[in-house]
Amino acid sequence: MAKFEYAPAPESRAVVTIAASYGLFIGGDFIEATDGSTYETINPSSEEALAEVTEAGKADVEAAVRAARAAFEGPWSRLPGTERGKYLFRIARILQERAREFAVLETLDNGKPIKESRDFDIPLAAAHFFYHAGWADKLEHAGLSGGSGQPPRPLGVVGQVIPWNFPLLMLSWKIAPALAAGNTVVLKPAQTTPLTALLFAEVCQQADLPAGVVNIITGAGETGRLLVEHPGVDKVAFTGSTQVGKAIARSIAGTRKRATLELGGKAANIVFDDAAIDEAVEGIVNGIFFNQGHVCCAGSRLLVQENVADDVIMRLKHRLQTLRVGDPLDKNTDVGAINSAAQLARIRELTEIGEAQGATRWSAPCNLPDRGFWFAPTVFTDVCQSHRIAQEEICGPVLSVLTFRTPQEAVAKANNTPYGLSAGIWTEKGSRILWMADQLRAGVVWANTFNRFDPASPFGGYKESGYGREGGRHGLEAYVTTGANR
Amino acid sequence: MSPTEPGPKNGAADQRIEVRKTYKLYIGGAFPRSESGRTYEIRDSHGKFLANAALGSRKDARDAVVAARGAFGKWAGATAYNRGQVLYRVAELMEGRRAQFAAEVASAQGLTLAGADKVVSQAIDRWVWYAGWSDKIAQVLGGVNPVAGPYFNISSPEPTGVVAALAPQRCSLLGLVSVLAPIVVSGNTAVVLTSEHRPLPAITLSEVLATSDVPGGVINLITGRTAEVAPWLAAHQDVNAIDLTGAADADALVWAELEGASTENLKRVLRPAGDGVGAVEPDWSPTPDLTRIKFCLETKTVWHPKGG
Numbered sequence: 086m087a088k089f090e091y092a093p094a095p096e097s098r099a100v101v102t103i104a105a106s107y108g109l110f111i112g113g114d115f116i117e118a119t120d121g122s123t124y125e126t127i128n129p130s131s132e133e134a135l136a137e138v139t140e141a142g143k144a145d146v147e148a149a150v151r152a153a154r155a156a157f158e159g160p161w162s163r164l165p166g167t168e169r170g171k172y173l174f175r176i177a178r179i180l181q182e183r184a185r186e187f188a189v190l191e192t193l194d195n196g197k198p199i200k201e202s203r204d205f206d207i208p209l210a211a212a213h214f215f216y217h218a219g220w221a222d223k224l225e226h227a228g229l230s231g232g233s234g235q236p237p238r239p240l241g242v243v244g245q246v247i248p249w250n251f252p253l254l255m256l257s258w259k260i261a262p263a264l265a266a267g268n269t270v271v272l273k274p275a276q277t278t279p280l281t282a283l284l285f286a287e288v289c290q291q292a293d294l295p296a297g298v299v300n301i302i303t304g305a306g307e308t309g310r311l312l313v314e315h316p317g318v319d320k321v322a323f324t325g326s327t328q329v330g331k332a333i334a335r336s337i338a339g340t341r342k343r344a345t346l347e348l349g350g351k352a353a354n355i356v357f358d359d360a361a362i363d364e365a366v367e368g369i370v371n372g373i374f375f376n377q378g379h380v381c382c383a384g385s386r387l388l389v390q391e392n393v394a395d396d397v398i399m400r401l402k403h404r405l406q407t408l409r410v411g412d413p414l415d416k417n418t419d420v421g422a423i424n425s426a427a428q429l430a431r432i433r434e435l436t437e438i439g440e441a442q443g444a445t446r447w448s449a450p451c452n453l454p455d456r457g458f459w460f461a462p463t464v465f466t467d468v469c470q471s472h473r474i475a476q477e478e479i480c481g482p483v484l485s486v487l488t489f490r491t492p493q494e495a496v497a498k499a500n501n502t503p504y505g506l507s508a509g510i511w512t513e514k515g516s517r518i519l520w521m522a523d524q525l526r527a528g529v530v531w532a533n534t535f536n537r538f539d540p541a542s543p544f545g546g547y548k549e550s551g552y553g554r555e556g557g558r559h560g561l562e563a564y565v566t567t568g569a570n571r
Numbered sequence: 572m573s574p575t576e577p578g579p580k581n582g583a584a585d586q587r588i589e590v591r592k593t594y595k596l597y598i599g600g601a602f603p604r605s606e607s608g609r610t611y612e613i614r615d616s617h618g619k620f621l622a623n624a625a626l627g628s629r630k631d632a633r634d635a636v637v638a639a640r641g642a643f644g645k646w647a648g649a650t651a652y653n654r655g656q657v658l659y660r661v662a663e664l665m666e667g668r669r670a671q672f673a674a675e676v677a678s679a680q681g682l683t684l685a686g687a688d689k690v691v692s693q694a695i696d697r698w699v700w701y702a703g704w705s706d707k708i709a710q711v712l713g714g715v716n717p718v719a720g721p722y723f724n725i726s727s728p729e730p731t732g733v734v735a736a737l738a739p740q741r742c743s744l745l746g747l748v749s750v751l752a753p754i755v756v757s758g759n760t761a762v763v764l765t766s767e768h769r770p771l772p773a774i775t776l777s778e779v780l781a782t783s784d785v786p787g788g789v790i791n792l793i794t795g796r797t798a799e800v801a802p803w804l805a806a807h808q809d810v811n812a813i814d815l816t817g818a819a820d821a822d823a824l825v826w827a828e829l830e831g832a833s834t835e836n837l838k839r840v841l842r843p844a845g846d847g848v849g850a851v852e853p854d855w856s857p858t859p860d861l862t863r864i865k866f867c868l869e870t871k872t873v874w875h876p877k878g879g
Contacts, residue, residue, distance in 0.1 A: 231861030339827020
């Protein structure tokens with residue numbers, strides 16, 4: 086099918102000013118790192134260097150945790166909840182005011198299409214602050230005490246490590262509930278996407294947030310490890326790979342640190358023969374090609390009922406040929422750049438293994454830019470459950486298609502994974518939706534929709550997709566103690 | 572012997588030799604001996620021999636996990652009303668055996684019979700308390716979420732799966748019930764290592780369970796050395812959660828190592844009470860809060876579009 090021709094419609098970069106280099110945001114100010122090492126963060130769609138950022142070392146982590154502790158024991162924990170909440174409302178408003186700036190910066194640093202950063206990441210990040218702001222003076226009404234008779238109290242200093250797929254959004258999922266509950270935070274953004282977190286530090290300054298309540302330290306995995314293992318951290322919140330999540334769980338074993346871990350997934354998106362097929366195809370596309378498939382809860386395994394499999398796959402391939410892959414800043418772009426060379430290598434490796442193990446590969450025909458990191462939307466058919474592309478998280482625009490005959494078989498295949506983050510169900514039959522939703526061992530189940538998120542809606546996984554929830558009353562629970570008597 | 576003579580003339584004419592009980596494991600609704608063939612001596616609080624209990628092994632623990640996994644689907648799928656009645660029935664049956672429980676608790680913990688009887692009452696009442704929770708949990712912990720869009724969005728708690736538990740070492744019956752009931756009330760199945768030195772009330776409880784309506788495999792009890800068997804449960808890949816309460820006062824056991832081993836499949840862990848690396852057994856008398864129920868629950872959130 087011929088694509089509609091569109092004239093280029095690039096969003097202007099002029100709205101955002103990127104500094105040549107950034108320090109660490111500790112104690113309310115940007116400061117130089119103690120050991121002074123730096124690295125470049127690049128635009129993954131062009132490989133152009135965007136800025137030089139700091140690699141925080143041991144002494145820097147120490148300084149950040151100390152600043153957070155001082156703020157916790159100082160002004161922050163003495164502040165009434167109502168006032169604390171007002172800071173969060175301010176932050177939400179500033180994020181809305183500067184939304185376009187954040188959207189452009191996110192797209193530059195991450196590679197995601199501007200329509201997603203503009204319409205999804207940034208508005209939802211602001212919504213998370215707005216939602217949690219309202220909790221700050223209502224914690225005793227949240228039903229978290231469980232009969233202990235004690236009001237919820239903050240835990241103290243929270244160490245937070247977030248991934249590169251939704252940089253500002255993940256920051257908001259972490260910082261908003263932590264602050265609402267009265268904690269202070271040290272947050273490390275992902276190595277490849279630090280810029281919106283650093284711009285958020287400016288927002289904290291504009292909001293007059295007391296110094297040290299939010300500290301942002303940049304760096305790679307080692308900086309994250311130093312933060313998580315720091316004895317002055319009372320709670321760890323991590324979103325990222327299951328492998329790193331397990332290492333964090335091990336590192337805090339035997340301590341009294343608490344943790345929430347939001348890890349990998351290999352979600353089944355299950356399409357029954359009575360589904361509205363065109364809607365289901367849109368849901369499949371949204372499920373795995375949203376954000377280049379860089380989504381922990383992506384519907385990366387399509388389970389389609391055998392008698393409609395040919396039809397669904399035909400329509401899916403047809404639809405994928407209309408996706409526009411290219412310049413992330415172009416407002417018509419559907420699929421942007423892969424976030425990093427390392428991630429592109431990982432996707433290539435697993436797709437090559439998929440072919441070697443006998444699955445049939447099909448990629449949407451598209452002209453990929455010469456520079457930057459790109460991967461065409463790809464579908465594997467003839468996939469077996471034992472194939473690595475059916476078992477391992479690829480975290481890219483790659484869909485593995487399997488078939489089933491009965492609902493019981495769909496459940497068995499969907500649950501046949503160590504993960505349990507999300508699942509999708511497509512059918513017009515209500516009783517089947519509810520039965521399937523009961524059977525699926527996953528923390529979020531989307532029925533006749535996919536990849537929906539809301540600050541009021543708890544998100545998180547079963548099994549090796551981690552523990553704890555983010556969002557809603559349940560997410561708040563991860564940031565308070567109620568002095569349980571058991 | 573003359574027919575007029577009443578019996579043996581050994582001075583024990585009216586003394587009957589007691590029929591002692593063989594204390595075994597409780598796995599999958601049956602009472603096997605340890606596959607290892609081993610036993611260990613159980614003594615009362617004064618050091619007097621009471622019984623040879625089964626010395627559970629790694630294999631016994633694995634068999635118990637298989638039984639618990641097999642029982643999970645049906646137990647989790649039972650209605651909350653049904654589970655509540657099943658737990659209440661355990662209380663009913665314990666009431667009928669209270670003299671036996673009291674005697675065993677008294678000898679295990681060095682309590683007076685009156686003191687032990689009070690503890691038995693508390694243990695029975697704890698089943699009743701948790702039984703009543705079965706059909707309240709979802710409403711108290713779940714609910715509809717007001718999302719910003721045309722979607723029905725609801726969160727509800729679900730059991731996490733197979734839960735291993737280290738029963739308290741000191742409080743042999745009330746402590747055990749206080750750990751066990753909150754695991755199974757929501758639909759989880761349990762593999763419990765009983766108090767190492769005070770396991771007899773637990774085995775008597777298993778006899779109650781076997782004649783109650785609790786399906787075989789839902790609750791499995793293993794007697795033996797906590798430090799020997801616990802690491803296998805902590806590392807077991809088909810166990811979803813582990814309660815380390817009984818690490819307090821357990822012989823030669825470091826709970827940090829158990830938590831470390833449990834991370835391989837990211838088990839949900841309930842750490843023992845206490846500060847730092849220490850562990851203390853809590854006072855089991857007060858009415859519990861929801862901590863223990865919550866630790867082995869998952870929150871599932873379901874979305875569906877609304878439209879005319």
